Amino acid sequence: MSVSSSRYGISSLPRSKQYKGPFGRLFRTLPPWQSPHADDAAAVAALRDFATNSMSETAGQDNLDNANLPAGYTYFGQFVDHDITFDPTSSLMRQSDPDKLDNFRTPRLDLDCLYGEGPADEPFMYDQKRGGLFLLGTTEQDWTGEKQVAGSNEPDLQRNRQGRAIIGDMRNDENVIVSQFQLAMLRLHNRVMLQLATGDPDNEGTEFEFDGEMFQEAQRKVRWFYQYVVWNDFIKRLVSDAIWTRVLDKADCHKFNGTVYDWSYQPFMPVEFSVAAYRFGHSLIRPGYQINVNDDDDTGLGFGTELPIFHPDGPTDSGGKIRHDLRGFRHFPHRHTLQWDWFFDINSGGPFPQPARRIDTKLSSAVFALPEGPDPKPNRLAFLNLLRSMRLELPKGTDVAHRMGLTPHAIGDPHEDILWHYILKESQILPANNSGRMLGQVGGTIVAEVFGGLLDGDPMSYVRNMPNWTPNDDPDLMALLDNPAPVNAGDWEVGDLLRASGAPINAQDVANTIANGRN
Secondary structure, eight states: OOOOEETTEEOOOOOOTTOOSSEEOSOTTSOBOOOSOSSHHHHHHHHHHHHHHHSBOOTTSOOOEEEEEETHHHHHHHHHHHHHOOOGGGOSSSOOOTTOOOOOOOSSSSOHHHHTTOTTTOGGGBOSSBTTOBOEEEOOBOTTSSSBOTTOOOEEEOBOTTSOBOSSOGGGGSBHHHHHHHHHHHHHHHHHHHHHHHSOTTOOSOOBOOOHHHHHHHHHHHHHHHHHHIIIIIIHHHSOHHHHHHHEEGGGTTEEOOSSOOOSSSOOEEHIIIIIGGGGGGGGOOSOBOOOSOOOTTTTOSTTOOBOSSOTTOSBOTTSOBOOSOBOSSOOBTTOOOOGGGTSOSSOOTTOSOEEEOOSSOBOGGGSSOSOOSOSSOOOHHHHHHHHHHHTTOBBHHHHHHHTTOOOOOOOSGGGGBHHHHHHHHHHTSOGGGTTTSOOHHHHHHHHHHHHHHHHHOTTSHHHHOTTOOGGGOHHHHTTOSSOSOTTSSSOOHHHHHHHHTOOOSHHHHHHHHHHSOO
């Protein structure tokens, strides 16, 4: 096994086809991309320069809309990533060490980021009085972090006294948007459990003993609903119809037809996916988001007000005052409950839902620098992704395209051949209306085959057990919905997961939630 060393650590992953660890390679025989600079320090410096000069959008000019993808899918994609891998270095909040690949999730869409190890091993996440339900919290501070909120019932994740969320995966508290989605999924499980236990998904006052079989059945229902929208909504939006139809052939009971992703015993997580193809999502991040219609003078929110995920000038000002942004890992800020029809198409109107940013080779000003880390230089997310690709010895984009039987697009600067950049540019140069709206052939093939393969390789997934199942087939799921039909009169979408969870969808829901804790 070859290694490369620098102050960032030692790599890399085994290339042997017999290696059966949690991570592996799709293209084991392809040589790695090589920097044009032989000296390691010069190679790293060149990556930093390329990220700064060629991959950073000019602030104020980074609002290039993706009409195919509402903004909520950026953070749904982040939630999904945390479900199938555990890699702290992928976090937008933490310093990325490109070589720490030592603790990963089972590569399944099984919501272990939600359930953790379950009530027996992690009872602190569950309600002892209502067996199998998750414990939820309430808002405790205003957005400045200085004032306590008296008597607030605004729902939040359960937290310790220092504001850290007590959940199955800490990364799902990384920012307000993903933490609110985590909260919605916890609520979805609770509503399914209440439906099974009492026949009423909103009957929160009844106490009952833990029933292991009932808990497992609730898990299955939630997981299948989630798996269904991952494949039939999220992935379908991202790749061409030809790729999506081929990978899981509905006409043949969702038969998996992988051309680059295969395994001998069980699915693994390919580095070409986790380090390159799936990181297209970093290009989707907008410079800021409107989060709800609330225009209370003390919150600085309301229509037309956008908050960045991370404030570009840092979390605090020179006087130590908290700057207003959507960062997480703290007490949830009062009155910041998300209005989900501003993030997904759920009977939205006017300028909503907000669109994600398009897929291209530029990253918005929201991620110009990560807010933590020992390096005194600003670590742009683009630089960290490029560095990680080099350290993990990913192949060139042009070589991967040739291996797939495709004609590669033109490369100018050698750094454009780093697989992550290659996939972003491939999307950017798609013809006409598809430019920046979806993944191209290389990126789309890797993303679709990995997700299709994970579903096919999971013995508990709906694809393996009831391949033609849809949420319509489950009366308990339909009981959660006022209107038991997909919101957009097509197939089931992420917005329908949110509707079923009881999360606040519109302005009235948000007002009710802030006022009394319920929609």
